[in-house]
């Protein structure tokens with residue numbers, strides 16, 4: 183809701199269906215949530231590539247990248263994480279309105295923040311994907327050396343170590359990256375999207 187009541191919504195001259203006709207697929211947001219190192223970015227970028235080769239218009243919004251620009255004023259307190267997720271939710275809505283499949287890869291640790299984003303969308307436009315991986319395995323992978331720093335006390339409020347992660351209670355899809363390869367996970371995601379009629383008009 184705008185702060186100023188004099189701001190009036192201007193509707194688009196092009197409908198979602200018209201954009202879907204042009205692109206030959208529907209649009210939606212896939213929201214990847216999971217611990218640092220669980221595989222959110224790896225899966226989102228691999229899926230993006232796979233969709234691109236099938237002429238499907240997709241784009242990845244990734245925590246690290248967005249925090250370099252749009253959200254470079256935000257840290258990792260619960261309030262800042264909430265604002266991070268709120269802004270990404272709004273940006274994702276724009277992508278969906280623009281006819282794209284937007285792949286959002288954010289730890290998004292709090293159930294209530296993910297529920298807030300979910301409420302921003304029509305039910306058919308938003309899917310929560312839980313990228314499941316144990317803390318032990320994430321720490322073993324430690325692709326950026328952040329767990330080590332968190333354990334050494336160099337990073338405060340690190341998710342899984344010194345900040346909470348709420349396991350999703352009712353995700354649309356669970357991907358266990360300790361059991362599936364990247365290729366198998368991408369296929370699972372494509373099968374899921376097909377089952378939701380995203381590629382058929």
Ligand SMILES: Nc1ncnc2c1ncn2[C@@H]1O[C@H](COP(=O)(O)OS(=O)(=O)O)[C@@H](OP(=O)(O)O)[C@H]1O
Pocket residue numbers: 217218219223244245246249258262263264266267287288289290291326328337338339340341345
């Ligand atoms: N304290 C703390 N806790 C968690 N993560 C941290 C922290 N400090 C820095 N990082 C790095 O920031 C990435 C997470 O950013 P997100 O925007 O996805 O986080 S959140 O959704 O707002 O919780 C996260 O990226 P991923 O490892 O890709 O998840 C880390 O690289």
Ligand SMILES: Nc1ncnc2c1ncn2[C@@H]1O[C@H](COP(=O)(O)OP(=O)(O)O)[C@@H](O)[C@H]1O
Pocket residue numbers: 216217218219220221222223224225287323325359360361362363364367
């Ligand atoms: N099956 C798998 N699926 C996804 N990533 C995996 C898998 N097995 C190992 N990895 C590795 O785990 C790490 C996950 O890191 P990343 O994708 O950055 O996670 P996140 O974005 O959740 O922090 C990468 O180094 C990736 O190569």
